[in-house]
Amino acid sequence: MGNPMKIRAVSKDGVTEVKVLMNHPMETGLRKDAAGALIPALFITEVTAKLNDKVVLQAQWGQSVAKNPYLGFKVKGGKPGDKVTISWVDTSGDTRSDQATVN
Amino acid sequence: MTLELQPSRRGFLRQTGLLGLAVSAVTFLPRMAYASWNKAAFGAKTMADTYKAMGVDSPTVSADIQLNAADIAENGAVVPVEAISKIPNTTQISFLVEKNPAMLTAQFDIGPDTLPQISTRVKMGQTSNVIALVKADGKFYTASKEIKVTLGGCGG
Numbered sequence: 001m002g003n004p005m006k007i008r009a010v011s012k013d014g015v016t017e018v019k020v021l022m023n024h025p026m027e028t029g030l031r032k033d034a035a036g037a038l039i040p041a042l043f044i045t046e047v048t049a050k051l052n053d054k055v056v057l058q059a060q061w062g063q064s065v066a067k068n069p070y071l072g073f074k075v076k077g078g079k080p081g082d083k084v085t086i087s088w089v090d091t092s093g094d095t096r097s098d099q100a101t102v103n
Numbered sequence: 104m105t106l107e108l109q110p111s112r113r114g115f116l117r118q119t120g121l122l123g124l125a126v127s128a129v130t131f132l133p134r135m136a137y138a139s140w141n142k143a144a145f146g147a148k149t150m151a152d153t154y155k156a157m158g159v160d161s162p163t164v165s166a167d168i169q170l171n172a173a174d175i176a177e178n179g180a181v182v183p184v185e186a187i188s189k190i191p192n193t194t195q196i197s198f199l200v201e202k203n204p205a206m207l208t209a210q211f212d213i214g215p216d217t218l219p220q221i222s223t224r225v226k227m228g229q230t231s232n233v234i235a236l237v238k239a240d241g242k243f244y245t246a247s248k249e250i251k252v253t254l255g256g257c258g259g
Contacts, residue, residue: 015218028226030204045140056214062145064200064208064226066181072222073213 002088002096009084009102016051016078016102020071020086028063042091044069050085051078078102144207153199153206159243162236165190168246170235176227179252185222186235186246193219195238201247202231227252 003023010017029041041063049057056075080102087097144156171185186196197210208225234247
């Protein structure tokens with residue numbers, strides 16, 4: 001299920017600004033642990049953002065997105081009380097979806 | 104007995120058939136919501152292969168793309184980058200790090216109501232050019248900026 005994301009969505013002058021902080025190790029598969037063994041790759045590959053029921057952003061990620069990924073974007077429309085939903089899938093097939101209310 | 108069973112068996116089959124369809128629809132729906140991950144592009148080791156896998160053909164350098172990032176990243180593991188495209192009908196913004204083992208970091212497909220402005224954080228193994236690749240009206244445009252890394256972020 002992964003760990004919860006932090007999502008902040010603020011509507012101002014007809015534009016909703018969304019900031020997301022995900023909780024994920026984003027292992028590249030190139031790093032070695034203390035014993036010198038490779039740490040297997042584990043990273044988010046796909047992200048979808050929705051404003052209410054509408055998909056507003058779809059992302060594909062590689063292993064070089066930083067650990068605990070940050071994502072910021074802006075969408076026209078959206079008003080206080082609307083819902084922003086962010087979901088991701090990682091290389092292990094794990095998924096996570098979190099929702100926030102627009103302020 | 105058999106006469107009694109016959110219709111209910113048919114009913115049972117029909118119901119389970121429908122149920123099966125409903126279950127598979129529900130199971131496959133979350134996957135369908137996502138675009139298929141471009142494995143070739145994310146695994147490509149050279150710029151030419153990356154562009155080829157993304158369907159990019161000789162992108163134009165554009166001054167209408169603003170790539171915001173610090174000149175020097177003290178920690179290559181967390182490098183904030185932001186791309187703002189002023190090119191009309193921008194539908195996609197991608198970030199590439201030229202000297203990373205795999206160059207393509209992230210690709211964002213933006214909806215019609217989404218502003219062509221994306222910020223995120225990338226990992227950088229060493230000092231390198233970071234490229235913002237923008238797709239607008241089916242054409243590709245780039246802007247790049249060199250970011251100096253004092254401590255690499257790709258481990259190993």
